Amino acid sequence: MLTIWGRINSHNVKKVVWLAEEIGLPHQRIDMGGQFGFTDAYLAANPNRLIPTIDDDGFVLWESNAILRYLADRYGPEFQPADAQQRAAADKWMDWQFSFADAQRNAFIGLVRKKPEERDENAIAASASAAGKMVAILEAELERQPWLSGKRFGIGDIPMGVYIHTWLTLPIERAERPAVKDWYARLRKREAFDRIAQVPLT
Numbered sequence: 001m002l003t004i005w006g007r008i009n010s011h012n013v014k015k016v017v018w019l020a021e022e023i024g025l026p027h028q029r030i031d032m033g034g035q036f037g038f039t040d041a042y043l044a045a046n047p048n049r050l051i052p053t054i055d056d057d058g059f060v061l062w063e064s065n066a067i068l069r070y071l072a073d074r075y076g077p078e079f080q081p082a083d084a085q086q087r088a089a090a091d092k093w094m095d096w097q098f099s100f101a102d103a104q105r106n107a108f109i110g111l112v113r114k115k116p117e118e119r120d121e122n123a124i125a126a127s128a129s130a131a132g133k134m135v136a137i138l139e140a141e142l143e144r145q146p147w148l149s150g151k152r153f154g155i156g157d158i159p160m161g162v163y164i165h166t167w168l169t170l171p172i173e174r175a176e177r178p179a180v181k182d183w184y185a186r187l188r189k190r191e192a193f194d195r196i197a198q199v200p201l202t
């Protein structure tokens with residue numbers, strides 16, 4: 001059976017749990033990282049001191065987006081376009097998500113993890129602004145096609161789905177982005193994502 005290590009409030013763990021549930025893959029999740037710390041056995045499997053890591057019947061893998069690609073290749077081909085160019089076009093949004101995470105990080109940490117008196121308001125505003133500029137790029141893509149994966153939902157939608165949930169939840173100023181909002185609403189209709197999205201930001 002698939003084991004997923006990582007606390008469920010982690011963006012990168014949410015992605016993997018979401019896909020496992022979309023595929024209907026039996027799995028167990030074991031808390032690790034954050035307040036749970038790391039066991040020596042975990043660090044032997046993933047020396048990065050980061051989550052998630054999976055063990056699929058003895059095959060150990062870390063890096064959340066590599067895990068998404070592996071699980072889709074092995075168990076959920078319907079979640080990836082078959083055509084190489086369509087697949088690459090979807091794939092780029094998975095890599096782009098890491099740049100978005102960098103942009104949004106100070107707003108997330110400042111507003112969710114820090115006490116009001118500890119907050120660096122300038123860093124939060126700069127981060128919210130940088131993330132907002134990137135969402136304009138996402139908006140343009142979602143005006144052209146219904147999903148980041150193309151005509152159908154796929155793993156290209158998962159990383160940014162998790163991060164846009166955070167963007168829409170943080171108490172920051174946001175421009176109106178109707179195509180992004182519509183895409184997010186369609187993602188929320190998927191049971192697996194709706195469950196993930198109900199995990200409070202912490």
Ligand SMILES: N[C@@H](CCC(=O)N[C@@H](CS)C(=O)NCC(=O)O)C(=O)O
Nearest residue numbers: 010011012033034050051052063064
């Ligand atoms: N590129 C890595 C990033 C992993 C990462 O930064 N994970 C965060 C949680 S989202 C982490 O492990 N933080 C330390 C901790 O939770 O203890 C991936 O996608 O798997």
